[in-house]
Amino acid sequence: MKINDIPVIETDVLVIGGGTAGPMAAVTAKEQDPGLNVMLLEKANVKRSGAISMGMDGLNNAVVPGHATPEQYVKEITIANDGIVHQPALMAYATRSFPMIEKLDSWGVHFQKDETGDYDMKKVHHLGTYVLPMPEGHNVKKILYRRLRRNRVQIENRYTATRLLKDPDGKIAGMIGVNTRTAEPIIIRAKAVIMATGAAGRLGLPTSGYLFGTYENPANNGDGHAMAYHAGADLANLECFQVNPLLKDYNGPACAYVTGPLGGFTANAFGERFIECDYWSGQMMLEFFKELESGTGPVFLKLDHLAEETIQEIETVLHTNERPTRGRFHEGRDVNYRQRMVEMHISEVGFCSGHSASGVWTDETGATTVPGLYCAGDMASVAHNYMLGAFVYGQICGESAVEFVKSRSEPELDEDFIIRELERIQAPMKRADGIPPEQMEYKVRRLVNDYLQPPKVTKKMEIGLERILAVREDVPQLCARDPHELLRAMEVQSIIDCAEMAARASLYRTESRWGLYHYRVDFPDQDDGEWFYHSRLFKDEDGQMASGKRPIADYLVSLGEEKDAYRKMRVQKAANE
Amino acid sequence: MKTYDDPELQAIAVKLTSEDPGIRRVAVMDLVDSGEPEAVELVIQALNDPDTNVRQEAAKVVDEFEAADMADALIAALSDNDEVVRNSAAHALADLKDPAAAAPLLEALESSTDGFVVSGILRALKPLRNPGSQRPALKRLGDEDPRVRREAVAVIGWLKQPENLPALVETAQHDKDPEVRRAATGALVYASPQQVGQALIALLKDEHWQVRCEAANSIGKLDHQEAVQALMESTRDELWQVREKAVDALGKLGSTDAIPVLGECSKDAMSNLRKAAIGALGTIAHSDGRPFVVTALDDPDPDVRKLARWAISKLDAAA
Amino acid sequence: MPIANHHSSVPVIVDEDKCIADKGCTVCIDVCPLDVLWINEETGKAHMKYDECWYCMPCEADCPTDAVTVNIPYLLR
Incomplete structure (x- = not known):
């Protein structure tokens, strides 16, 4: 089939976005049914794309038996999000969290283990223990790439999707896009589509004024949010912006989860802690913002009280993982963790469920409100998903899409729509x-x-x-x-x-x-x-x-006493004054 | 030259025969994009290339593949005269995680003497938890290279065999290298307190602070009740990092005897220590600790105050 | 509306003596998430064509000949 002389590519499952969730979705679909055609489309190159192109230095939300339970996790995230969560989706994550760690471990992803080979969990929050460091987590993308090749996923790099296609009956039918190097359009007919295009990270402007100096990988600019909207999907809680603490100007994460277990902390100008809120939440960011603007501001990452050995350990992790140019940035300003605190700030705003709770509405099966369209990772509305959540929802979407495809008839393409989109x-x-x-x-x-x-x-x-x-x-x-x-x-x-x-x-x-x-x-x-x-x-x-x-769907886990325990860890009425 | 059905792989194979090492090198990089299982053969071929740069490139891509039949080539590469090649091979070996790799690894271990090579092999053996690695690992605890001893400790720790405890205890207490002692101290947590308790208590006095921290940590994990007195002494260690770990451990042990010293720690100048002390008092949840917790409700540090509020709720619940 | 060009000091530097793009290497170009590295038609070597950098470093880390250096963009330095 051709439209405007452009051949239509056929596939069973199409995954848009080759960062974290996308490769997992594609691999899962192939694992479920190796006979299916699975295509992974990526705007950059799957080898080094997305939020974890240089790896990740730890899991922030690992629900590991013996350290935390799924129920406890669901409770804490519900409270951290002021109650506005879809608990079934959180629970689906929480119960699959540990099996996913085991799967990634068997693939060769490096998680920190103690001297007997058990996971070396760290307690950072006061109620549950969810942090699992990955000091050697720089090879995650390599491992995903290996899995993609091994499972024979068809990879198309350097294509950006511009619009999703739908059947006359409202089901997903594929997508249209364009090659970023040749400007040649691409039309793909697919029986199911999984979107994993990441955060909308190029929404606010960083304080540096540099358009691409964003907190998120700037390739994640909200294409998926826009496409889902135009395809008629629901988006949820978009007013719950992402704002994150970061190293000022560098705009990379300050990594409280790396430095916290080693004794570092976020401090004000006097080197004192000021954050009352326990869990990463908008409440915590409000306290951060207020301190920044106050007479005891701005805010710093304080490490200068730590031992030399510990600082070396922190430097090794921070300067080789996730955002490795951090060291170079500090060097340029003559900042040494041993001698002075590092200035912090807050990021520009964006949509990202990794840290907050906004995105394309997604239920516990990864389904959006458009039949056959699934969504995972930072663009999906499941709260506080982080990297591990992206993997889990990639897996869930892969399974759901394969199930959907089983009973899906050949999608019909709307040629008029396609021709109009080609013109755009x-x-x-x-x-x-x-x-x-x-x-x-x-x-x-x-x-x-x-x-x-x-x-x-x-x-x-x-x-x-x-x-x-x-x-x-x-x-x-x-x-x-x-x-x-x-x-x-x-x-x-x-x-x-x-x-x-x-x-x-x-x-x-x-x-x-x-x-x-x-x-x-x-x-x-x-x-x-x-x-x-x-x-x-x-x-x-x-x-x-x-x-x-x-x-809000009925809670699976009622908040009970824990709600009070959490409240006790907050400043009273700190919030909006 | 062997020919391949896959046209892309065939093109790479042709490039690998080029006179120009630069082109051979680029060909190796292209191997990464091949989904063909046979690509492994070409990687192995490149690992034996006469040109160092080509070998380096091959070593860098080995971890893109996961075939156990590469183990031999990787072990050979551990002895390469180029450090980059050796390093990459060691890392790739450690990631193999294939039980079938154990036999060739053990065989290579037998005949290896170079410290780098030996520690690389031990690192690769560790996650496999192969019983055959026990004997050679014990032997390597006496190696003169600390890198080797450190990896030997890890192999033994992961095996979790009770009969290895005396050797681990010996290493924890008497190895010359602090990192080896620290690792061995951490590995003792698979024992029962009766087996290693005395040793851990002695290690609280190790000359290196990280060993002392690890000892406190291990005592906490093992719930070694007889260590309370020693831990209490460690709450006066010269370094706050050690004091903090000792306090954590006392909390885990639930020792009411420790409440007075924990109270002292809850007034320390270092807020991280105050935090740990209040956390421990909350975990112990005995009314004797309440006055300290109440005082901490007004601590200048919000983390301490938060924990104090939490500790009060634990005390109330226990009352 | 007519369009003007303006200069920009770019953060990624490629050492042309070390770069082996002329041997067929395109590693840095392939791995850039923002697609800002291209072959310079005149020299056959890689260069930064667009000042749209996330200073994320795969180009430098993956370069087989250590020809690439990622600097912090001037506005952030």
Whole structure:
């Protein structure tokens, strides 16, 4: 079959995104049924793509028998997210967490073990023990790549997906995209699609002003969020922004999970601890933000009280894993962990369920609201998933997609839609002059910072939305001189979509929740009567962006006493004053 | 030259016969993208290339493959005259995790004398937990190279065999190298307190602080009740890191006798220690500890206050 | 609207004497998550064509000849 002379590629299961969850989904689908055609599409190269391109230095949410139970984990995450969670999805993660560690271990991923070969769990939080260091975790991507080859997953690198395709009956039918080096379009018909495109990390602008100096891998710019939206999928809790603590300007994680078990901590200008909140949450970020702005700020990573041997250990881990240029950054500023504290700051805003709870609505089977479309990793709405959650949900999606494909008839393609999308893809390169994608991106991301970054103010957000919509009007003027700029031109359109979603979702929830993540100055209180719901964001029948509420599914684990125990670990009413 | 059905692999095989070592090197890098099991043969071939750079490249990609039949080639590469090749081979061997690799590894161990090679082989044997590795590992505890002794300790620790405890205790107490002593001290946790308790108590006085920390840690894990007195002394160690571990262990042991010294620690200048002390008092949950916990409710450090609130709830529940 | 070009000091440096892109090596180009490294048509060697760097380092770590150096972008330094 050809459309506009472009051959249509056929596959059973298509995975979009080759970072963490994507490869696991693809490998799982093949393990389930080696006879299926499984294709993995990646905007960069699966060898080194996604959030863990240089590895990962530890698991933050390992639920290991003898150290924590799934029930306890579900409780803690529920509390950390102010109750707005889909517990069945958390439970699915928690029960599969340890088997996944065992699987990764058998594949050769290096987790820290004690001298007898048992997992060397570290207690960082006060209630449960969830941290498993990976000081030699730099080879994760290599191992995934090995598994992909071994299972004969078909890999297509350097293609970016631009839109999902649907059947007339509303089921997923495939996708359309474009090669980032040749600008050649690609049309794929698939019986099931798994999306794992990562966070929307190019939403806010980093304080350095460098467009690509983001907290998240900047290749993760929210393509998946935008595509899911346009395909009619529900998104959830997008107003629960991601804001993370980081090394100032460098914008990489400060790694409390690495330094904490070794005695390091986050301190104010006087070298004193100030964080009251126990679990990584918006509440913790609010305390961080307040300290930054206070007379005892800014905030630092304090290691200068540690022994030489310990500092060397920390340097080895931090300077070889995840974001290894950290050492070089410190060197350039003459910062030595032994002698002075390292300045920290907070990241630009983004959507990322790895650390917060927003994304494409995903249930415990990885399913979105579009039949045949599954979602895993930082873009899916399962709260606090981190790397291990991405693996677990990659696996769950792989299984679910294979099951779906069994009864799936041949998808029918909507040629008119495809032709219109081809025109949208080709438009920027047909224009000789106009607005370069970089300028448009800078503008919309600057607007996100100016108007949407918490503390959120209603009137400001309304202005922000108006200005973002005005940038959208400029899209027909986007021009690209080469295929690479075309990639950026397609990305900026996703960024504009995400910015509009961020504004509308934030305006919709008229309360404050999740600490800094959704801190509305003019609605300072949490309002469980009105807002104990997931917020929905979706495209309505008229093609307009709409909001709504989704009830919270019955809890599998009631909070009971633990809720109080956790409350005792918070400052009273710290939140919104 | 052997020919391959897969056209990409065939193209690589041809490039590997090039006169130009640069092209051979690039060919090795291309092997990584091949899903063909036969690619392993070409990796092995490249590991024996006359050009050092090609061998280095081959050694770097070996961990992209997972065939046990590469074990022999990797062991041979441990003796390569180039350090990069040797290192990569050692790492790749450790990742093999294939029980079938045990036999060739053990055989190679028998005949190896170079410290680097031996420690690489031991590292690879460790996760396999093969009973055959016990005897040679015990023997290597007496090796003159500390890297070898350290890996030998790990092999023995992972085997978890009671009959090896005397040797481990000996190493923990008397090895010249502190890292070897520390590792051996950590490995003792598979024993019962009767078997290693005395030794662990003695190790609380080791001259190196990391060994002392490890000893406190192991005592806590083993719940060795007779160590309370010694741990209490360790709460006055010159280094706060050791004091912290001793305090943690006292909490795990649930010792009410330790409450007064834990109380002292809860007033230490180092907040990490205060935190550990209040945590321990909460775990012990005895009313004698309450005054210290109450005082800590107003500690300047929020982590200490948090733990104090938690400890109060434990005390209330126990009351 | 006409378009102007502007200079930018880029963070990734390739030592052309060490680079073996002319032998067919494309490792740094392949592994870049942002696709900003390209072959320089004039020299046949790799270079940073677009100033869109995450200073993430696979290009440097995976380069077989240690020809690539990743610096921290000037705005962050």
